[in-house]
Amino acid sequence: MTKRLIYGLILGALLSIVCIIGAGLRMPGELSFLYLFSFWFNRLLMGLVIGLFAKPKSITTAIFRGILLGAFVSFAFYSSTDFLDFTGFMAGVVYGIIIETVLFYTLPMKSIK
DSSP: OOHHHHHHHHHHHHHHHHHHHHHHHHSTTTOOHHHHHHHHHHHHHHHHHHHHSOOOSSHHHHHHHHHHHHHHHHHHHHHHTTTOOHHHHHHHHHHHHHHHHHHHHHSOOOOOO
């Protein structure tokens, strides 16, 4: 496991907690354990997917890739809600940007010899 993958998983796990709290505040008492677990797992998976990619050469590329991967992973959860949780989908896009940006600035670029 690379540092990027480990950090991506940690960030995904931390942001998933924020996501669960946000979902609970948006819909208090309405969400089942399974729904919240799915939210958590989706964000953890997002950290995994982003962490599998190599570090991009520029922050612009990192942000663009964070948008794409965040939307791609979040779409799986969004579609399972019958396209009702658009706020959760957009939060996933933002979390993708956050994960990719934090990874970009915390881990150095590896030189390939």
